[in-house]
Amino acid sequence: MERVIFLDRDGTLNEEVHYLHRKEDLKILEGVPEAIRMLKEAGYKIVVVTNQAGVARGYFPESDVQELHQYINECLSPLGAGIDYFFYCPHHPVCGQGIYKKECRCRKPDTGMFEMAEQVLQVDKSRSWMIGDKWSDVEAGKNYGVYTILVGTGYGSQIRKEQMENGCEERSLPYDFYAETLIDAACKILKSEYESRSLR
Numbered sequence: 184m185e186r187v188i189f190l191d192r193d194g195t196l197n198e199e200v201h202y203l204h205r206k207e208d209l210k211i212l213e214g215v216p217e218a219i220r221m222l223k224e225a226g227y228k229i230v231v232v233t234n235q236a237g238v239a240r241g242y243f244p245e246s247d248v249q250e251l252h253q254y255i256n257e258c259l260s261p262l263g264a265g266i267d268y269f270f271y272c273p274h275h276p277v278c279g280q281g282i283y284k285k286e287c288r289c290r291k292p293d294t295g296m297f298e299m300a301e302q303v304l305q306v307d308k309s310r311s312w313m314i315g316d317k318w319s320d321v322e323a324g325k326n327y328g329v330y331t332i333l334v335g336t337g338y339g340s341q342i343r344k345e346q347m348e349n350g351c352e353e354r355s356l357p358y359d360f361y362a363e364t365l366i367d368a369a370c371k372i373l374k375s376e377y378e379s380r381s382l383r
């Protein structure tokens with residue numbers, strides 16, 4: 184069985200850019216390569232799960248998504264932080280054009296991309312995590328049945344702030360942890376793994 188870190192892409196791995204699809208607009212967030220390397224060295228597989236409705240809307244073709252993912256790995260692999268698998272949802276239920284207008288199973292918060300990962304990995308859900316900067320990421324992880332982290336990059340800090348302003352109590356939050364950055368998230372994962380191991 185594999186322990187897997189499911190990662191959102193935009194706002195989590197790279198700077199949030201509206202409908203990112205060009206290599207020259209890709210900015211990997213600070214500390215991301217180090218965070219991924221820490222997790223890989225601890226034995227986790229790294230799987231990106233990303234909604235890419237820009238394809239559905241006709242803003243760019245699927246080939247752009249695939250080329251960008253290849254490029255992300257050209258940047259990360261030399262740093263010991265290569266992504267093991269990428270999965271993307273090119274659909275949208277309302278705004279999609281042609282074959283991409285679809286009530287699919289893969290668009291987060293649904294769990295289709297996680298199930299695609301099961302075709303290539305034996306996922307140990309009880310020791311796997313989903314990290315992202317939106318509610319749909321947290322919900323997808325919960326729907327699938329893994330631990331979840333809301334990360335403060337991208338939209339995450341704004342979501343967190345609104346929650347705190349609404350007087351939401353820490354223990355009633357829908358995610359397992361909030362982390363300012365992916366490095367912070369990686370540290371929380373490794374710490375909780377260490378703690379659960381010492382409890383066994």
Ligand SMILES: [Mg+2]
Nearest residue numbers: 191193194316
């Ligand atoms: Mg995102």
Ligand SMILES: [Zn+2]
Nearest residue numbers: 272274287289
């Ligand atoms: Zn889809």
